[in-house]
Amino acid sequence: MKLGALVGGSATVIGSEATLADAAEALVEASVGSLGVIVDRELVGIITERDLVRAIAQGADPETDTVADWMADAPDTFSPDVEVEAAARWLLEVGYRHMPVMADGELLGIVSIRDILWAILGNATPG
Numbered sequence: 001m002k003l004g005a006l007v008g009g010s011a012t013v014i015g016s017e018a019t020l021a022d023a024a025e026a027l028v029e030a031s032v033g034s035l036g037v038i039v040d041r042e043l044v045g046i047i048t049e050r051d052l053v054r055a056i057a058q059g060a061d062p063e064t065d066t067v068a069d070w071m072a073d074a075p076d077t078f079s080p081d082v083e084v085e086a087a088a089r090w091l092l093e094v095g096y097r098h099m100p101v102m103a104d105g106e107l108l109g110i111v112s113i114r115d116i117l118w119a120i121l122g123n124a125t126p127g
Contacts, residue, residue, distance in 0.1 A: 004080025007109030013038045016068035034098040036107045037071045045071035077102045084119045
């Protein structure tokens with residue numbers, strides 16, 4: 001199975017100047033663990049639940065601190081043609097939990113470690 005089979009619909013994204021509170025609300029609304037950070041239709045970063053926890057633990061103000069202040073910039077991105085097993089090995093090596101999947105400069109979605117586990121265990125999608 002390839003990563004492309006795990007991205008459905010459209011990617012959940014946010015702008016870099018949104019507040020951490022906005023990001024938290026978007027995560028909850030979409031029931032996801034990460035958001036692609038987009039500026040001028042380009043993926044410039046990713047912000048995750050863990051980034052929000054780290055920000056709050058370090059004294060960030062969720063109402064004024066921005067996503068740009070706490071996101072991971074220039075994230076590694078992956079083709080939808082990457083095999084799920086190869087993606088799982090990469091996640092284990094680097095310790096990340098989310099993989100932005102892109103094609104032709106467009107963010108198709110962000111695959112989570114949970115999505116990878118579902119695929120490896122023989123289920124096409126979590127549910």
